[in-house]
C-alpha cells in the first residue's frame with residue numbers, strides 16, 4: 001500500500017489551504033490501510049469558517065465508522081458552524097453497515113463539503129452530494145487553481161483507493177507484486193536459495209504490506225523451495241491473512257498437511273489454484289488428506305498454464321479483493337507477462353547475484369522493441385536501511 005508518507009496532524013487553529021487540507025485527508029486515509037478492505041481507504045479533514053484546522057479522521061476498519069464520522073465526532077455543533085469538510089471520496093448516500101455519511105453531515109450547520117472523487121458507482125454517484133445540497137450545504141469536487149498541484153492531488157486521490165476503484169470497475173482482484181531483488185534483477189539462485197536478499201527494514205515493510213492486502217499469493221516453486229509461513233509478523237500489526245497458491249497440477253496437495261502454511265492458517269483461509277482438468281485427480285488426493293485447503297478450479301490456456309485472468313475473477317468472487325503476489329520468479333514473470341500487475345513494490349538490495357546461476361523476476365517477459373518497454377507510472381522511492389524500494393503502477397487506467 002503506497003509509501004507511508006503520513007503528514008503530522010496540525011495544531012487546532014493552524015491555517016490550511018484547500019490543497020493542504022486534501023493532502024492531509026489523503027494521508028489520514030492511508031492510516032486505514034490494514035483494516036478497511038473491502039471498503040475504500042477514506043480520510044477527512046474539517047476546517048472552520050476561517051480555514052483553520054479543527055479535526056481529522058479516517059475509516060479505520062470494515063464495519064467501523066466512516067472517515068467523516070471520525071473527523072467530526074469530537075466537535076460541537078458550534079465548532080461546525082460554517083465549517084468546511086474535506087473528504088477524499090464523495091460522502092456515501094446509502095445505509096450499509098453504517099448510516100449514510102451525507103445524511104449525518106447534513107444535520108450539522110456546515111457550509112461546504114469538498115470531496116476528492118465522485119462515488120465510482122454510477123447508480124449512486126452524485127447522490128451524496130445531492131443530499132448535502134438539499135440540506136443547503138455547498139458540495140463540490142476538489143479543484144485547485146494550481147494545475148500542477150491539482151494533477152498531483154488527483155493522482156494521489158485515485159491511488160489511495162486504487163484497489164476499491166479497480167474492484168468496482170473490473171470485478172477482479174487487485175494485484176500488487178512484491179519482489180526482493182539484487183541490483184541486477186535476480187530474485188533467487190538456481191539452487192532455490194534466496195534468503196536473504198534484502199535487509200531487516202525491507203522485510204518489516206513487507207509484513208506491513210502483507211497486512212494491507214487481502215491475501216498473499218505465491219507459486220508452487222516458492223512452497224517447494226522455502227516451505228514459507230506466509231503470515232504477518234510485524235511489531236505493531238496483529239492480523240490473520242489468507243494465502244493463495246498456484247499449483248496447476250495440484251502436486252503439493254499430497255503433502256499439504258506437512259507444509260508450514262497448513263499448520264499456521266485455517267484451511268478456509270488457504271486457496272489452492274489448480275487446473276479445471278485436474279478435478280478428478282485432485283478430489284482423489286483430497287479424499288486421502290486429513291486437512292484440505294479450499295480448491296479453486298481455474299481454466300487453462302493452450303500449453304496448460306492456468307488462465308490468470310480467470311483465476312483473478314474467481315478469487316474476487318471468493319471475497320479476495322486484493323492480493324500481494326510475492327513470487328517466485330516464474331509466478332511474478334507470468335503476472336507481468338499477461339499485464340495483470342496493478343502495483344509493483346520492488347525492493348532492491350545493493351548486491352549483485354549475476355544472471356549465470358540465478359532467476360530473474362522477468363524471466364519470461366519479452367520486449368521486442370524499445371517502444372514496447374513496460375513503463376512504471378508515477379514511480380516513488382523509499383530508502384529502507386541499505387535497500388531501495390520503488391513502487392508505481394503498471395496499468396494505464398484503474
Ligand SMILES: NC(=O)c1ccc[n+]([C@@H]2O[C@H](COP(=O)([O-])OP(=O)(O)OC[C@H]3O[C@@H](n4cnc5c(N)ncnc54)[C@H](OP(=O)(O)O)[C@@H]3O)[C@@H](O)[C@H]2O)c1
Nearest residue numbers: 180187188192194219220221222305306327328329330331
Ligand atoms: N526474492 C523474492 O522476492 C522471492 C519471493 C518469493 C520466492 N523467491 C524464490 O523464488 C524461487 C521460486 O521461484 P520459481 O520461479 O522457481 O517458482 P514459483 O514462481 O514460486 O512457482 C513457479 C511454479 O508455479 C506455477 N505457476 C506459476 N504461474 C503459473 C501459471 N500461470 N499457470 C500454472 N502454473 C503456474 C508453475 O507450476 P508447475 O511447474 O506445476 O507448472 C511454476 O513452475 C525460490 O527459490 C524462492 O526462494 C524469491
